Amino acid sequence: MTEKEMLQKNIEEFERLQDYMVSCDKDSEAYQKMKRRYTALKVILTAFGINLTELDIIKE
Numbered sequence: 001m002t003e004k005e006m007l008q009k010n011i012e013e014f015e016r017l018q019d020y021m022v023s024c025d026k027d028s029e030a031y032q033k034m035k036r037r038y039t040a041l042k043v044i045l046t047a048f049g050i051n052l053t054e055l056d057i058i059k060e
Helices: 003-022 029-047
Strands: none
């Protein structure tokens, strides 16, 4: 997998994960687990220099 393909995969996962998070109760166990992955993806994408301003709808 090329770096470009990996970035695309992570961006798509970040977007999909946020869609799931929006539909969950913030106090639920599922949301807390998703939030851990959300944070990890934010770190990965930021490290690659991706500007998350437009992509991040959760903003936590």
